[in-house]
Amino acid sequence: MAAAKRGEKCALFLFDESEESYIGRGEGLGLNMRAEVEAGLIELRHLDPAELSVGEIADLVVDRVEKQGVKLVVMDTLNGYLQSAIEEPSVILHVRELLSYLSRRQIVTIMTLTQHGIFGTELSSPLDFSFLADNVFLLRYFELDGALNKALSIVKKRSGPHEHTIRKLTLRARGINVSEPLIGFSGVLTGTPVYHRESKDGGE
DSSP states (O other): OOOHTOOOOEEESSSSHHHHHHHHHHTTTTTOOHHHHHHSEEEEEEETTTTHHHHHHHHHHHHHHHHHHHEEEEEHHHHHHHTTTTOOTTTTHHHHHHHHHHHTTEEEEEEEEEBBOSSSOOOOOOSSGGOOSSSEEEEEEEEEEEEEEEEEEEEESSSSSSOOOOOEEEEEEEEEEEEEOOOOOGGGGGTEEEEOOSSSSOOO
């Protein structure tokens, strides 16, 4: 939305939900994505991985960059993209080539990757693509005071130092809120944190 507000064209390739569902979730956060879609600044396209190969999907991305001047590409989710390459032994090479191309063109690329599982230390990803990314954000669920919460942390930043704290992420109708660091807790990323009373409170 920020890129669209700057007048930059964006292409979002959806594998796990429809365009209307995506717009609806945006509206739930107070984002009027529909107006940007109608203005031609945001393209939402649902792709069926059963009907397209990884090469065909890559061609769609390249087409949007070369012919339509797209400056931001979103793949939601990378798991869906990988379903197009179940029989492809060189899937990592495909993704690497696509990201290398987008990087050379100075295109901002955002990919989400869903882990298997909800809680615990045994969460796993279908493949590890972190070595291809410039920045990696980790979103994990944790239980606190009888409620399900989301923890946000940055696990990789290719250039320069980055913050190592864990913060609570809250999604509301009026937008997104990131809390102060969760100081005083341990085990947040396991899903069942422990509060140490001798430490300072981590805030809301």
